[in-house]
Amino acid sequence: MPPQDDILKIEDLTVRVGAIEVVHHLRFALQAGQRTGLIGESGSGKTLTALAIMGLLAEGLSATGRVLYRDRDLLAMSERELCQLRGDRLAMVFQEPMTALNPVMKIGAQVAEPLRLHRNMGAREAHAAALQALERVHVPAAAEKMLAYPHQLSGGQRQRAMIAMATACSPDLLIADEPTTALDVTVQAQILELIDGVATDFGTAVILITHDLGVVAGMTDRVVVMYAGKVVETAPTDELFANPRHPYTLGLLSSVPRLDEERHSQLRTIEGSPPDLVKPPTGCPFMPRCAFARAICRTMPPLDPVASNAAHLKACWVDVSDPKEQAYAEKRRQARKERMQAAIREAALQTSEEK
């Protein structure tokens, strides 16, 4: 197969809240039809990255760097040029469909809007195409729902309508930011299947932001792992799950509950908390939580290929697959555990003495 062109190339993307950098010098690329999972803890900058790509950052936030869509820099475009692309070639679906749907406009008119705007369709043609779009995403009794307002639909139906609206013009890129978090589990699976199907039909590239690693494993071709506003690892999905090379990715993967664990076992989390974005630590941002850390980690590691594999990059000084490094990390984890246990014993002793 000939190599495909990148449809989206993100270079040195930095997002600031006022003067504070919250997304740092991001780079990754997406080919036509490719699905990329964007993962990382809450606050790692996933949504801001998505909003920066779409030119939808709120007031007070700004983006620098380059976001190349078919070699045109979205960050350098005027709002008018961006409006021509949004809803046409670039689309986004949100966790909460009411963010995108107009509560006082009928569903049919909303789905028809991008078709009228970007496809120059007349009212009748756009109406027919909107109905088709709603049927494609399996909205039940679609003709009736065309005349309904968003609040008259269930959560799942609203999400389907938003997907119909976002994909009405068969976009080149769809960003889905936790599109199923607000829905119940059975509807979640249907919606993901739907996004998958629509993207396949239209050859749409997808950036899927999710906390669900099972979904990432099942639905994406590549994964970008973010920590504290930085890409810390990226690789083809199978490679990342089989051969994670960043300590943070290792932690994320081991925090997924296994099927053979007790039903009520708690989701394990990575010890420690993310760094303060206002006063980030110098060097590797994962250092305070990392069992593999050593002195060199006070300098920020570059995002470099793992073992000369240009498709797999990590920002870490240490080779976590080296048994010597693993033994060192295990020793540090044990020591940390013992320190914590000692602190708990001490606190318990003090409490009982005070009584």
Ligand SMILES: Nc1ncnc2c1ncn2[C@@H]1O[C@H](COP(=O)(O)OP(=O)(O)OP(=O)(O)O)[C@@H](O)[C@H]1O
């Ligand atoms: N409008 C805003 N004004 C100020 N700070 C913001 C704003 N939006 C986000 N932030 C801050 O920027 C950082 C990144 O936020 P972002 O919403 O991108 O995280 P996220 O990875 O999408 O998290 P989650 O998984 O919880 O959705 C967070 O520390 C957040 O508090």
Ligand code: SF4
């Ligand atoms: S660079 Fe150092 S602190 Fe950062 S993840 Fe790698 S080993 Fe840990």
Ligand SMILES: [Mg+2]
């Ligand atoms: Mg988010």
